[in-house]
Amino acid sequence: MIVTVLRCLFLVFVIILTIGGNVLVCLAVGLSRRLRRLANSFVVSLAVADLLLGLLVLPLSATVELRSRKWPFGGTLCNIYISLDVMLCSCSILTLLAISVNRYLAISSPLSHSRIVTPQRVTLAIISIWLLSLAAAFLPIHLGWNTADYRVQNLDWGIGDEDKEEHYCQYEWNNNYVLIYVFGTFYLPLLLMCGMYLCIFRVAREQVRRIRATTPSFARSASLTIVQEHKATVTLAAVLGAFIICWFPYFTFFTCMGIREKTIPANTLHSVVLWLGYFNSTLNPILYPAFNRDFRRAYRELLRCRGPPRRKLQLAHMSVQKPLAFINGIKVSAQSKKNIDTVKTESEKSPTLYEENSPDESR
Template identity: 75%
Template sequence: MAISVDRYLAITAPLSYSRRVTRLRVTLALITIWALSLAVSFVPIHLGWNTADYRVQHSDWGMGEEDKEGYYCQFEWNNNYVLVYTFGTFYLPLLLMCGMYLCIFRVAREQVKRIRAATPSFARSASNQAIAREHKATVTLVAVLGAFVICWFPYFTLFTCMGIKENTNPPNTLNSVILWLGYFNSALNPILYPAFNRDFRKAYAELLRCRGPFRRKLQLTRVSIHKRLTFTNGQMVSQQSEKHKNTDNNGTDAKTVTPQERNGIPSEPS
């Protein structure tokens, strides 16, 4: 969801993107996302909002009694909890993501049309590159959104049916497969995003190689020092060559060469 908002701002308002999306706001957004996830997952269960009589499940159990006969840990829910949870965590974010991706796709198509209309016939290669970028962006959006829907739609559909319709008990195998299919989406996202986005690949490369800001600064310092040393050595070599040349010229000027010596005839002693 957060990445969808980021892409929406980058495509629809590229000139104000750097002003809106700052490091501080991204940090606050990440903290908010994790806080909401923890609140939605733990608070209703620990307060008993998920049960029919609004009691906290297994609060009367003692330490180690879960292994005794007759004790069975089963997650309970009521209709209100199911509807609020499913629509708040899946269906509403899904609708927002589809709306933002649709706007992104439309804006990208309009940009390509303007580029093609303003591009002369002898410069069609740039227009073709823009079309290729549009196609790649479309594939990226379809892959990310498709993976999200395929992985999570079966789980939330089954969970909604089990909450609304009583006495709905699917097989344990089917329940486990659908549950782990949803979890698989979290493992699939780190693969999909760098596969279609160069910025993610660069960020992963820097993270895996531990190329942080300090190391990049150190590398730039080494390069600048090497350039300065090379330039200084070049001046020294040039000065040495010039000095050697002057020495040769001085030596040549100190000795007078007669025409006979130039013709190979030794000069007579004086």
């Protein structure tokens, strides 16, 4: 009983954290001017995929875990559930591939990056990623490509049939199809991303060496942009590393089960590697502020809900104080020209005026 309660609390915590964190990412990019950049469109797309996973897939997965992995909702909904799971996972890795390509172009060709990566091309890339993920997920399952006899799986299930017969809602794997699917949607994009980031770090290291060898005036103008691009690269490399750690065990397990002649019902190991993969959608919103100052700042402003107004009031207060102090200083200097004794008297009456102006004059 205690173990079941702890499992329930853990699953609910993961779901809430996944939904809340990815909503926060979307709001941060949408409301913060510093994050409202073209490259962050891919970050929002990744956050939307993780958010949909938390809303549509994780509650059903948690229900299955708490019901001893039995599926109570019928075969049609099982196929839709599996398709959504596969689609959102494929969308995540393809988005990460697009992010790595964008990073490579930003680091290797910073001058021509804005001409290559245009808003129209970014929009087309994001739409293509979602359509390709949709096709790769729904077509094989609903056309029977993944089963040994090429028939659509689970069509003979009815709602509530788990009481009569044990039904486990999982992907059925045909030996040839599973190898093509896993290689095309995971291992090949993963190899491309790793190679892309290796090239990125080589180019970044070469740029740092060149900046140090240039004149100070050029270094000041070029280093700021390069440093910002390098910080974004480190952030997205951490996101990629978390994706590999979370999803590589599942796809390895998926491949090993696929080369068997018969699909084995879900067991504890399957649940562990599956939820480890799901946990990647929880980690992404945590990794952004951990490696990116702009995201940390946007998160604080969203959570406090008073950050930006206070800053604006402070800036307005300072902008009003400085002209007043300047005007008062002019008045005092004019009086000092007329009568030195009057200046001494004024300084004794209001010494704080000169104390406030002295630091500005020293600057």
